[in-house]
Amino acid sequence: MTTLRIGTRRSVLATTQSEQVAALVRDRLGVDTELVEVTTEGDRSQAAGTPLPQSPTTGVFVSALRDALLAGEVDLAVHSLKDLPTYPQEGVTLAAVPGREDPRDVVVARDGLTLGELPVGSKVGTGSPRRAAQLHALGLGLDVVGIRGNVDTRIGKVRAGEVDAVVLARAGLARIGRLDEVSEVLDPLQMLPAPGQGALAVEARTGDPLVELLAALDDPATHAAVVAERTALATLEGGCSAPIGALAEVVEGEEGPELWLRATVLSDDGTLAVRRSASTPLPTITDRDAAAALGASLAQELLDEGADQLRSAPEATSSPAAPTAGSTEVHNA
Numbered sequence: 001m002t003t004l005r006i007g008t009r010r011s012v013l014a015t016t017q018s019e020q021v022a023a024l025v026r027d028r029l030g031v032d033t034e035l036v037e038v039t040t041e042g043d044r045s046q047a048a049g050t051p052l053p054q055s056p057t058t059g060v061f062v063s064a065l066r067d068a069l070l071a072g073e074v075d076l077a078v079h080s081l082k083d084l085p086t087y088p089q090e091g092v093t094l095a096a097v098p099g100r101e102d103p104r105d106v107v108v109a110r111d112g113l114t115l116g117e118l119p120v121g122s123k124v125g126t127g128s129p130r131r132a133a134q135l136h137a138l139g140l141g142l143d144v145v146g147i148r149g150n151v152d153t154r155i156g157k158v159r160a161g162e163v164d165a166v167v168l169a170r171a172g173l174a175r176i177g178r179l180d181e182v183s184e185v186l187d188p189l190q191m192l193p194a195p196g197q198g199a200l201a202v203e204a205r206t207g208d209p210l211v212e213l214l215a216a217l218d219d220p221a222t223h224a225a226v227v228a229e230r231t232a233l234a235t236l237e238g239g240c241s242a243p244i245g246a247l248a249e250v251v252e253g254e255e256g257p258e259l260w261l262r263a264t265v266l267s268d269d270g271t272l273a274v275r276r277s278a279s280t281p282l283p284t285i286t287d288r289d290a291a292a293a294l295g296a297s298l299a300q301e302l303l304d305e306g307a308d309q310l311r312s313a314p315e316a317t318s319s320p321a322a323p324t325a326g327s328t329e330v331h332n333a
């Protein structure tokens with residue numbers, strides 16, 4: 001085989017991630033690699049300062065890379081898995097999910113403060129409805145403000161005093177060597193990560209013999225976890241558009257590996273939330289059907305508990321959404 005061309009976005013985070021996959025390809029397949037930078041619509045719109053659609057499921061960072069893959073300009077594409085839409089794309093196969101970074105969210109705050117140490121009314125920046133809703137649900141009286149831009153830009157807003165803190169994925173900071181900026185790692189009980197957070201997706205063309213070779217890059221425990229998380233997300237997306245967090249982990253049980261999954265759906269303002277967790281034995285670590293079944297059944301439980309009715313009151317209306325059966329009302333202190 002000649003040199004494998006790896007399609008990547010241009011940001012520091014994306015090229016670092018792609019270089020990590022390139023190193024895996026060289027180690028495990030013994031093949032040379034070349035990074036090919038592809039500019040995505042998401043990158044262009046961020047550079048121009050125009051707002052992005054709020055949901056990452058629209059895949060603005062993803063489609064240009066897939067186009068380059070389908071056009072044969074690159075042999076494989078590397079994405080942050082949480083940025084991938086849940087619906088499959090014709091001609092594109094998820095060939096490997098490498099080992100995951102710590103999936104938790106972190107706080108980068110002025111003076112190294114934690115969320116609980118920030119005074120009431122402090123400005124916390126995030127562009128993520130999931131993070132915003134969970135920040136509100138903490139009841140700390142924080143002022144959640146919308147910000148955007150890459151990891152560097154967002155940290156810069158704290159250093160410039162524009163906001164008191166930002167919430168980011170620990171994985172992104174770990175990959176670009178900026179963990180020293182972190183003032184608090186958020187427990188998933190307070191801040192459940194996005195489905196797929198901290199994991200990478202390696203995509204290739206469906207039917208390309210490369211798909212089978214790339215299986216050597218796969219980490220089966222991570223793969224099982226993200227299948228459960230993303231199946232839950234896909235099932236929930238069918239019924240609601242509210243913010244969703246989900247995290248699965250493989251643990252060693254007495255009778256072999258078990259997959260644990262917890263998930264939450266919140267109203268945008270964080271005043272209503274449903275949370276559930278469940279587990280399943282994994283007869284074999286590559287049993288993706290068991291992982292998918294766990295995700296689907298947990299999502300169904302959340303929908304049965306009213307996850308599809310967790311709508312915040314529209315801003316123009318005065319009456320807040322009524323608590324729904326089975327949902328937990330979160331009181332802001």
Ligand SMILES: NCc1[nH]cc(CCC(=O)O)c1CC(=O)O
Pocket residue numbers: 080081082083151167168169170171172196197198199200
């Ligand atoms: N939303 C953009 C995005 N996509 C992937 C990561 C970080 C890496 C990861 O989660 O795998 C980030 C930045 C962030 O959320 O802080």
